[in-house]
Amino acid sequence: MxxxxxxxxxxxxxxxxxxxxxxxxxxxxxxxxxxxxxIPAVSMAIGVELPITVGERASNGTTEAICLGPDEWxxxxxxxxxxxxxxxxxxxxxxxxxxLTEVSAREITVRIEGDRAAELLxxxxxxxxxxxxxxxxxxxxxxxxxxxxxxxxxxxxxMDIWRSFALHVIDLLxxxxxxxxxx
Amino acid sequence: MLLxxxxxxxxxxxxxxFTYAGEAHIARPADPxxxxxxxxxxxxxxxTNVKGPHYERWRHFHGxxxxxxxxxxxxxxxxxxxxxxDDPRPELSDLLEKSK
Ligand SMILES: [Zn+2]
Numbered sequence: 001m002x003x004x005x006x007x008x009x010x011x012x013x014x015x016x017x018x019x020x021x022x023x024x025x026x027x028x029x030x031x032x033x034x035x036x037x038x039i040p041a042v043s044m045a046i047g048v049e050l051p052i053t054v055g056e057r058a059s060n061g062t063t064e065a066i067c068l069g070p071d072e073w074x075x076x077x078x079x080x081x082x083x084x085x086x087x088x089x090x091x092x093x094x095x096x097x098x099x100l101t102e103v104s105a106r107e108i109t110v111r112i113e114g115d116r117a118a119e120l121l122x123x124x125x126x127x128x129x130x131x132x133x134x135x136x137x138x139x140x141x142x143x144x145x146x147x148x149x150x151x152x153x154x155x156x157x158x159m160d161i162w163r164s165f166a167l168h169v170i171d172l173l174x175x176x177x178x179x180x181x182x183x
Numbered sequence: 184m185l186l187x188x189x190x191x192x193x194x195x196x197x198x199x200x201f202t203y204a205g206e207a208h209i210a211r212p213a214d215p216x217x218x219x220x221x222x223x224x225x226x227x228x229x230x231t232n233v234k235g236p237h238y239e240r241w242r243h244f245h246g247x248x249x250x251x252x253x254x255x256x257x258x259x260x261x262x263x264x265x266x267x268x269d270d271p272r273p274e275l276s277d278l279l280e281k282s283k
Contacts, residue, residue, distance in 0.1 A: 054192040054247050069247035070191050126184065126197035141200050141245035 008108045008163065014174055017181035019114035021173055024158065028082040029107060030075040032065070034098035041096035045088040046075060055138045057150070066150065068139045074148060074160070079104075107148075108166050112173065113156040116180050121157065123176040124169070125149070145169050185260060187241065190267045191249045204240035206230045207252040208272055233257060236275055241265070254278055 013021040034042055036052070043050045048065045050073055051058050057066045063077045063085065077085050082102070089100045112120060118129045124143035132138060137150040145168065148160040161169050185198040212218045212226060231237070237257045242250045254263040254273065263278040 055194075069249060072248065126199040128197075131194070139246055139248075146245045 008166065013110070013170060014177040017114070017177055018116040019112060019120045019177050019180055021170070021177060022111040022113075023170075024109040024111055026079065026104065027109070028077040028079050028085070028102070029104045029160075030077070030085070031101045031103050032073040032075050032098065033071055034096070035071060038096035038098055041092050042089065042098050045092050045096075046085055047088075048075070055132070055136050057135060057137055066137050066148065068148065075100075106162055107160045108163050110159045110161065110166075110170060110173070111156070112159060113153075115155060117155040117157055120173065120176045120180060121149070124172050142169055143172055185262070187253070187262060188265045189243045189246060189249070190251050190265050190270075191247045192243065196243075196246065200243060200245040202242045202244040204242050204250060207238040207240045236263060236278070238272065240268075 008023060010023050010025045013023055032042070032046075032050075039050050039052065046063060046065070047060050048058050048063050050065055051067045054067050054069060057064060059065070062081055063075065065073045065075045067073055075085070082104075086100065086102070089098065114120075121129050121142075125140055125147075127138065127140045127149075132149065132151045134151050134154055137148060139146060139148050141147070142159070142161075145161065145165040147169065150158040150160075152158060159169070186195050187198055187201050188195045189201075209226065209230075212222065215223065218226070235256055235258060236254050238252065238254055240250055241253050242248070249268075251265055251267055252270070252272075253265040254275070255261065256263065261282075263282050264273055266273065
């Protein structure tokens, strides 16, 4: 897998205050597209039962998938599982056509956590954060930038941001953290 | 901000996630080379430009990515309905009756 980490060194971005930001370590990311008929076969191949409702997630502990659209999923895996996942999908390709595209280097992920994490997101995200259940997620927009938001706990989120827009979004989140800390 | 119901996500979501995509139910001629210049011009450029309920396309751009159709009142900005692209065009009289 390709990992580009220049300018994006994993580690704390905002380490104290009501909301903490952390740039997470690289993971393997795949954009998965397929028709409904092939969901069972592909689920079997990747080892995760693909959810069919937009915004729902599923995980087997090492690989997780979120349904982003009626025929689209984002699959996150550990870096060292990449080859296994790709070959498992290749094996069933002939009978269950799908598109599995590795996009690991396309995005970086920021962990947003702390007492006021949900409130911080409202600085740039128009979606009602309360409508995202714990264990769910969505693709939405933050200050004009498409992101995928994963709600892992009540006040703990991951935000996947395309790397070319990431500095802009991180800068905005940092400013929000400062404002909350100054209150 | 408008709230728009995405028929694919089945959620009512902020307008900022969506983009407008022009009038709906404009069918591209099946055989472009057989139509007259006037018919081709009409297909490309001529739109109804309704004042009132307008059948139009939207795309859930920062979301599921899907195009869908809507009927929106161009005067009040009120959405009467949104529906999937392959759903039949709803009758306006039914929509107006329902929205009373
Ligand atoms: Zn949608």
